[in-house]
Amino acid sequence: MDPPAGGRARPLRAFEEIVSQFEQAIREGSLRTGDRLPAERELAHAFQVSRTSLREALRALEAIGVLRARRGQGTVSGSVVEPQRDRLTSLLALHVAAGRFPARDLLEVRRELDAMVARTAAERRAPADELHGLIEAMDQAETDADFVRLECDFHGAVARASGNELAPFLLEALRDQLAAELQRFLDETEDPAGVRSRLTAQHAELADHIARGDAEAAAHAGAEHLRELAALD
Missing domain, CATH: 1.10.10.10 (Winged helix-like DNA-binding domain superfamily/Winged helix DNA-binding domain)
Incomplete structure (x- = not known):
């Protein structure tokens, strides 16, 4: 170079x-x-x-x-x-990575963002085929690392389903830091298989709420899956 x-x-x-x-x-x-x-x-x-x-x-x-x-x-x-990622996503991710923000702050922002895109996707009655496919893959994931990757893919799919053009960029910018927090949680919990099972079930409920067009239930489910993770800090 x-x-x-x-x-x-x-x-x-x-x-x-x-x-x-x-x-x-x-x-x-x-x-x-x-x-x-x-x-x-x-x-x-x-x-x-x-x-x-x-x-x-x-x-x-x-x-x-x-x-x-x-x-x-x-x-x-x-x-x-x-x-290379999209330039906007890379710039946002760089600021998040360099800022060394507290995990609790990242989780709070992510919780609000997840609730918003879930509500909007439900209001649009977005097709949930991709979401259900990712849930099945999460259920069959062989490793925690595979599960974390698929969990992030799921929320990216919800963001795209919302129709909000900015939301997928924001979620992708937060992806690496939040994935690290989820991986840390799975590493430190005494029952990683149980956590994965609960998260998979919560994501399945979210997909069902979106498919039925139940916006409020979808918003609640979109934020609920982070509750255990937030309690870790």
Whole structure:
């Protein structure tokens, strides 16, 4: 990867400069999906920044889905470029990842957003075929990680069903942090299988409320599934 145009990144903005340079490299094609990044020392030299600043930027880029750490390897030494999200989603996710917001704040926002999109989807009597398919997949998920991914996919589908064009972007921006909280909850609870079963049942109820057009019940169910998760903190 070539050094950034214009020389050394400004010390007070090293984080932003590195992120910007990665975005530029992807736009220009010098970094492509599947490319593996150079070693940490080489990257730090190319950007003319400290390793601390580099690591912070790379962690944020991984959090927003620009990079992915290969299994069994470090975030820096094993990072590869991922297919890119919509720019709005990436920017929102970057602010969430960099802001280090308390989990309770994230859950509160997510709870209100889930209730809103569920209510709207029910008012539209949106088809629930995709939702029921995801519920079946959740019920059959082999691992907690698969379950978390499918749970996030379910709420993305509800957001799309609401017809609100902004809602899917907002949910996707919160996805990584909320997925991490759900995974942490499953890791720490004494009965992860029981939690998964309850969540799957709650999501099935939500899909049924949407299909029947029961807006208030859908809104309640949309927020209810986060109650156990919020109680963890």
